[in-house]
Amino acid sequence: MIxxxxxxxxxxxxxxxxxCDLREHHRIVGTFVGALPRLPRQNVRLGRPLQLMPEExxxxxxxxxxxxxxxxxxxxxxxxxxxxxxxxxxQSFREQAEMCKSDRKxxxxxxxxxxxxxxxxxxxxxxxxxxxxxxxxxxxxDVSSSTWDQPADEEEPSLSVEEMRELEAKLEETTxxxxxxxxxxxxxxxVTEETQEAIPWNYPNTDKEALRCNVxxxxxxxxxxxxxxxxxxxxxxxxxxxxxxxxxxYIAVCQQRTEKxxxxxxxxxxxxxxxxxxxxxxxxxxxxxxxxxxxxxWTGMN
Amino acid sequence: MASSxxxxxxxxxxxxxxxxxxxxxxxxxxxxxxxNIYKEMVAYGYNNQEQVHVAMLVVLYLSEAKQWAELxxxxxxxxxxxTLYGRPTQADNLQVLVPLGKQADLSPQxxxxxxxxxxxxQDELELEEPDLMTRRVTLAICDTDSTITFYRITxxxxxxxxxxxxxxxxxxxxxxxxxKGQRTQHQQ
Numbered sequence: 001m002i003x004x005x006x007x008x009x010x011x012x013x014x015x016x017x018x019x020c021d022l023r024e025h026h027r028i029v030g031t032f033v034g035a036l037p038r039l040p041r042q043n044v045r046l047g048r049p050l051q052l053m054p055e056e057x058x059x060x061x062x063x064x065x066x067x068x069x070x071x072x073x074x075x076x077x078x079x080x081x082x083x084x085x086x087x088x089x090x091q092s093f094r095e096q097a098e099m100c101k102s103d104r105k106x107x108x109x110x111x112x113x114x115x116x117x118x119x120x121x122x123x124x125x126x127x128x129x130x131x132x133x134x135x136x137x138x139x140x141x142d143v144s145s146s147t148w149d150q151p152a153d154e155e156e157p158s159l160s161v162e163e164m165r166e167l168e169a170k171l172e173e174t175t176x177x178x179x180x181x182x183x184x185x186x187x188x189x190x191v192t193e194e195t196q197e198a199i200p201w202n203y204p205n206t207d208k209e210a211l212r213c214n215v216x217x218x219x220x221x222x223x224x225x226x227x228x229x230x231x232x233x234x235x236x237x238x239x240x241x242x243x244x245x246x247x248x249x250y251i252a253v254c255q256q257r258t259e260k261x262x263x264x265x266x267x268x269x270x271x272x273x274x275x276x277x278x279x280x281x282x283x284x285x286x287x288x289x290x291x292x293x294x295x296x297x298w299t300g301m302n
Numbered sequence: 303m304a305s306s307x308x309x310x311x312x313x314x315x316x317x318x319x320x321x322x323x324x325x326x327x328x329x330x331x332x333x334x335x336x337x338n339i340y341k342e343m344v345a346y347g348y349n350n351q352e353q354v355h356v357a358m359l360v361v362l363y364l365s366e367a368k369q370w371a372e373l374x375x376x377x378x379x380x381x382x383x384x385t386l387y388g389r390p391t392q393a394d395n396l397q398v399l400v401p402l403g404k405q406a407d408l409s410p411q412x413x414x415x416x417x418x419x420x421x422x423x424q425d426e427l428e429l430e431e432p433d434l435m436t437r438r439v440t441l442a443i444c445d446t447d448s449t450i451t452f453y454r455i456t457x458x459x460x461x462x463x464x465x466x467x468x469x470x471x472x473x474x475x476x477x478x479x480x481x482k483g484q485r486t487q488h489q490q
Binding site for chain 2: 255256259260261262263264265277278281286292293294295296298299301
């Protein structure tokens, strides 16, 4: 059951999985209206919450796919809540510290051959220097004696197991636990273990709203994707598939069956449709409650 | 605002125009005798002068200006209106047209009435399924200055042309314009 939250007259989806589910399995698109925390000063790409149209909400509630909850409930406060939050944050910091260490270890292993080469080159240099300074007395304290046994030029230098362990131990020591450097997660969705009661949905209220709901439901049941049609001067835009992949085919305009129209309205709607290469769909409800669709197209004669 | 007096004057002017010999011999599909189309429309007895007037303008436009291969009248008793049917060239399908004045009374219900009651002529119906009512109508909307705009209404969903067809049409149009331009150049 998908949770929808009614907040000051608007319906929002906060859960990320639910938002994906609505689109992929229920053909409900909605609109993202939230700022993305890491991309705040733009509105090309927005994030949660997903805002739903009243018609979308009506369909979801009537089909039992979702339930409506009160989004105005303020979060609980108190000592226990504050403690839970602190504990959650500490746990997050511990996990981040672990991740940081394992990340550095991984990098160390990746760089192993480079480190080994560097060390071999350094030893060679020091050895040469020592030889130049005095031929007889070799100060072995400066130079690691184990390397004398190694044939320097022939093999690919690599770190021995002891050397690796030594480096790893150093890493453990130096990787500190610095709370200032950790990320603090601010949850987009307010997670609560409390059960909330569903609240009533008071829509549609007028004939016009009812007509829009019925047209939306009918088109949705036919398998189309629908979004709001404001950009094109209609009630809905009707897509044959996901709006991400297709342009809309129809601009749905809902009209009462006996609503007075002018001939100029036909011309206006027809012009609009032909300019944007979409068919205008006049939707009205018949006496029997069935939705009738009339396609309006320019003929091309003139 | 047009008063009934003005309408009468206009009708009289139109009649005198229509007595012009060229108009009298405007094409009809059925007979070769010259027929006064205007008089025929009035004879339907629908008492709808505005609509008859508009229908006449559409007939003149399509037969003289657009040179349609076929154009005929068809009364529609259910709607008390004059309708037309015809085809631009012999190769095209038969179309049904409903002439409408700018002031015409319209509503979604009325549009559906057009679709259900405006029928194709009988002989055409025999070729298609007998119980298939007309589901596509062209509205010929006439403005006060006699410009006519044509829009088609169809029952159901008519998807727009896919991008390939749109590109094709655009290319054809460009070719036409080019040829037209060349032709006028030659004339000059």
